[in-house]
Amino acid sequence: MAAPEPATATATSSPRPSMRWRVVDIVIASVLGVAGGLVFVLWNLAYNPVTAPLEAFLPGLQALFHGVWLFPGVLVALIVRKPGAALYGEIVAASASVLISGTEWGPLTLLSGLVQGLGAELVLAILLYKAWGLVPAIVAGAGAGVGMVVLDLIVWYPGAAVEFAMIYAVSGILSGAVFAGLGSWLIMRGLARTGALSRFAAGRELGSRAES
Structure with missing residues (x-):
């Protein structure tokens, strides 16, 4: 009798997800980023x-709604799940908003997208790009909020009173956690239910749960 193949154990183990970007990753990330830019333009009018x-x-509480400007990075990251996805999504959204509205704050808008995307990206990197549930999404949104708060206090509110800075910081980070974290997670699940994310782990995971 022939000896059993030693490769059986490796065949049953789950393969590590690839960290390389596919063409579909770039396309979906770009579409979501541009859609986020459109949301930015509309929110600029309503803000x-x-x-x-x-x-x-109470000055500083306005930052409770700044999280609307933070969601594209977290949303793209939750769907694409590759290094750089949060940064890419936020920069594309910022770039699209500048191109659409032609705002005079173009360079600062792009800088904001860079810093906010890095805030979310840092959290996901610490998690080794392996945790994509609700809690990691909320923490990533809060991370984007931290980036936003630091940049805003330096650029827009230099020399602000300590009380204002504290209220602004807490409001901005909380807003990032809710709008960019929880909000992006809910949007991702909604898209997954439509079958639009069938080529992504986010869509397959929700489908497998529904079948079980």
């Missing part, structure tokens, strides 16, 4: 009427 009462009540 002042929504946040003015909060700012008048």
Whole structure:
């Protein structure tokens, strides 16, 4: 009788997901990034009427709604699940918003996209790009919020009072956790249910849970 093949154990083990970007990864990340840029443009129009009462009540609370500008990076990362996805998604969204609206703050908008994307990217890198559940999404959104807060306090509010900086920081990080973290996770699950993410682990995971 022939000896059993030693490769049996390796055949049953789950392969490591590839960290290399596929063409479909680039396409989907780009589409989501541009869509995020469109959301930015619309939110720019609605921002002042929504946040003015909060700012008048307590300066710094306006940052509770800044997380809307942070979601593309986290959303792209949750779907593509490759190094650089959060950074790519946020930069594409920032670039698209500049091209569409032609804002005079173009360079600063791109810098914001870079820093915010890096905030989320750093969290996912610490997690070794292996954790993609709700909690990692929320923490990544908070990380994007940290990047936003640091840049805003340096660029837009230099020399601000400590009380304002603390309120702004807590509000901005919380907003990133809710809008960019929880919000992106819910959007990802909604897209997965439609079958649009069948070529991604995010879509296959939700489908396998539904079947079990």
